[in-house]
Amino acid sequence: MIKFNEVTKVYENITALRKVSFSIEKGEFTFVTGPSGAGKSTLLKLIYLAEKPDEGSISIAGWETLSLKEKAIPFVRRNIGIVFQDFKLLPNKNVYDNIAIALRIRGVKESEIKSRVHEALKLVNLRHKTESFPSALSGGEQQRVTIARAIVGEPTVLIADEPTGNLDVDNTAGIMRIFREINAKGTTIIFATHNMELVKNTGLRVLKLDNGNLVRDERA
Amino acid sequence: MYSLRLALKSLWHDRWINLLSVITIATxxxxxxxxxxxxxxVEKIASHMPERFTINVFLSNKATDRDIKGLIKYLKRSPIVKDYRYISKEDALKELRRSLKDAAYILEGIDENPLFPSVVVRIKSSEFDKNKVMELIDRIKGMSRVDDVIYAARLFESIEKLSRGFRLLGLGIILLFSLSVVFVSYSTVKILFYRRNEEIEIYKLLGATKGFIRSPFIIEGSVLGALGGCLASAAIFGFVFILKGYNNPVPFLAYLKLPMPFVAVLPVVGLALGAAGSTIALGRLKYQDA
Structure with a gap:
């Protein structure tokens, strides 16, 4: 599904990732852990094609990212749902429109959008907040909207960059439950976090980065 | 459809700034x-000037009827000749006497008619082209028993220069103001683009194509241009109406004509210039950092 082969990424003389190799199978739930600056975000950016590797190769669902033409990038991204720590919601649009935009981009009909958005909102338990604007939502609720937006397009991979970083314990547990549910439906999940408590005793795969090196690849 | 909705929403949201842009574009x-x-x-006035342009073909005294018929046959066939008039040497003398009036005594004592037969040629206004006229003059000059061909070379040159000068100046001004319209829509959309930069980044991450991202901005620029064009059309109508109202002190103003197809097409010109400005403002969208 996702394969990194000796991938190196350097930002102005700082090596963010150094010869990192791993592969993730379809339907797998993988944590990417490590302290701040370890290279977690860089690794995710390389997966959703926001960055190009300086060395090595990456393949996503059989696509070699280096040989991918720029105009193909949006179509590859539609297969990747992204959840950010800072939510990246559109402040001038309500919850419904924030989720619907992911489908409008794909050219889905409005009638179909309606049912799919409500389905996604049901999964994150936010059907009662359809008309609310992001500023009126709590951090946990905003993150659930982001998750709904990421999954409404039915991506094969869901990437989450510190999705619980700004949330309290209860909200974190709720978000984790949603991710496990999504994964149970067959979606591959790559979940970056520095919170080792979250990873502990899950029995899921953990890729640990430190200073740009992949130092551990094992089950929690 | 979604892009159109988004563009109209944004136009309404920033309606006061957009109104200013529309007024600037309209100006x-x-x-x-x-x-x-x-x-x-000016072109219309200039197009009447060739009517005053004549070519005088002076024939030799030895010119026979056959020579004159040959010349007239050629003039008849020429597509640029409006009309011609043959003046025999006798008629020329009569005309001279008439024009000298009281001074006609100068001609007394002259036994022999010193004048030459001639043909006065006028050119069709629609066919008034320097090369065509020069070709005709050269052909006539080469005909037998044609002594001289005299034409108002300076009038000829000034018609040419006036038309060319006005056209050049006009084109320069048109280019300058077209660029200014492009610049206004460019800066309006550029500001909008910067303000929505975060939103655009989110769209890119969600898998939006460049077309999806660009289209609301281009629609917005085009609508601003088209509205500016409509306003300008109305203003030109008003301007010409007022101008023609000064009929009494300056009579020729009443003869000025407004080219209607151009006024009708002005909103389309605005739309095209607005779309061009927006497209330039959006520049190259990048999905990846190097």
């Missing part, structure tokens, strides 16, 4: 329209 297009209006009328 540019209005000036452009006035220039086209002036050029159109």
């Amino acid at each position: 540019g297009l209005f000036i452009l329209g006035v220039v086209v209006f002036s050029l159109y009328n």
